[in-house]
Amino acid sequence: MKIYVDADACPVKDIIISEGTKADIPVILVTSFSHFSNAEKPAGVETIYVDSGADAADYRIMKLAEKGDIIITQDYGLASLGLAKECTVLHHTGYSYTNENIDQLLQARYLSAMARKSGKRTKGPKPFTSEDREKFRVLFKRVISH
Incomplete structure (x- = not known):
């Protein structure tokens, strides 16, 4: 088992x-x-350093990750690909991506993108809190101990 971190904007690298x-x-x-x-x-x-292209880190992680590995990302597309490879995929706010929730998350992302494209404003992510940090720590420790 290995842990792969989509690390550019990950606020919990120290915990990981x-x-x-x-x-x-x-x-x-x-x-x-x-x-x-x-x-x-x-x-x-x-x-591992990659080019600054939009999905360069995602592509590298998917090239390296194997069944049973852990991926930490806030990117729903990468999460979906990781689940398809039978990886455990976690969000830094302390929840697991699952086959049960990924379609809804991708659909919400798509609808928000379409709304922005048509000129509407959408809400951004909520600020990262100390509660999110602790929730991640608890989830992460539980996942790596199994």
Whole structure:
């Protein structure tokens, strides 16, 4: 099992690194070159840099991920692909993507995109809270302990 993180805008990388390395599970951060860092990573953590293209990180994660791996992303498209590969897919606010909820999430995203395209304004994501952070920590620890 490996943990793949769509890392460009992930606000829980520290939790993933801390808990993943404690559980001795390799953590792979996939991020664009625009977020390049020379900062030293702990043992068991690898950073893969990709071009800044819209879906470059998603494509790389899907190329590398295998059945049973864990993917952390806020991207519904990547979540859908990860589920199809039989990966466990988590959102940073502390919920799991499932075969039962992914169609509804993709449909809502599509309807919002169509509304924006026709000139309407849509709500953006809610601000990330400390409750979201703790909810993610609890879910993530439960997932990696199984």
